Amino acid sequence: MTLFALSSGLVKWTTASDSDMDLVLNVADHYVLTPYVYPSSWPEDGALRQIISLLVVTNLGAAVLYLGLGWLSYHFIFDHNLMKHPQFLKNQVRREIKYAMTSLPIISIPTVALFFFEVRGYSKLYDHVEESTMGWPFVLLSMISFLLFTDGCIYWIHRFLHHKSIYKHFHKPHHVWKIPTPFASHAFHPLDGFLQGLPYHIYPFLFPLHKVLYLALYIFVNIWTVSIHDGDYRVPGPLQEVVNGAAHHTDHHLFFDVNYGQYFTLWDRIGGSYRNPSVLEGKGPLDCIRRLTAEGKMSANGANTNGHTNRHANVSSTKSKEE
Ligand SMILES: [Zn+2]
Ligand SMILES: [Zn+2]
Secondary structure (H helix, E strand, O other): OOOHHHHHHHHHHOOOOOOOOOOOHHHHHHHHHHHHOOOOOOOOOOOHHHHHHHHHHHHHHHHHHHHHHHHHHHOOOOHHHHHHHOOOOOOOOHHHHHHHHHHHHHHHHHHHHHHHHHHHHOOOOOOOOHOOOHHHHHHHHHHHHHHHHHHHHHHHOOOOOOOOOHHHHHHHHHHHHOOOOHHHHOOHHHHHHHHHHHHHHHHHHHOOOOHHHHHHHHHHHHHHHHHOOOOOOOEEEEEOOEEEEEHHHHHHHOOOOOOOOOEHHHHHHHHHOOOHHHHHHHOOHHHHHHHHHHHOEOOOOOOOOOOOEOOOOOOOOOOOOOO
């Protein structure tokens, strides 16, 4: 879960001590929050005001980003044929959205605590490229460093969440969706979502990071999180070996203990959990649907030959080590 950092970057820029203020929130603060919402006696840098603003902006930003990116992906990228798969659940999309929208406000509470420390100046975020000793090369370097740091952290947090004594309490809800849609991207138990988003929040406390880059990276990681659930399995040839895309993450949902990664396959290879995506071997969910249709076990509209829709069927076409 990564939506919240975006809001954090925005809110920080609205504090009086910052010169590089974000246009959108600056406008919101200038035209809405200060004149109409908060009493004039309440200074913009008051702690309680900052916490309330963070909670509101964080929750609004999370909902808009999750639903907006999810909707775009669902309508323009997600292959709706996947909904015919035997392991696609009844009312799954509605259930994914409901689960995510229930968890996001809970996740926002510890997240806002971290944002508050960020807003109060405890992080290593900086405003201007000149503030870095290495200038632009450092901006590029920190982009790579951010992706590698968070990728490694998320891999091990994700493996920890799969530990048999932890899994059923916190991570199992995300694995209910064997054939995920883009709306499964943020459908996590609150603790699961917070822990998997934690590396994004920790990074700017440990390493210097340009604020605009921070914002851009968070938009990117949210798009990425949606994209590995979008059922678009294409990855440019040379990148197939190194990038953990939807093809890889689909196998994580289907086979449970493989391909834990976020962006790269690096840690799965080091940790011995890499699996060549079944999609790339002609054994993916869409291949399964085609096979069942050809064998006469499923009609073209996704109903099995007994007349029941496959969304209701308790058919397992893949072996999972989950239970
Ligand atoms: Zn998992
Ligand atoms: Zn997932």
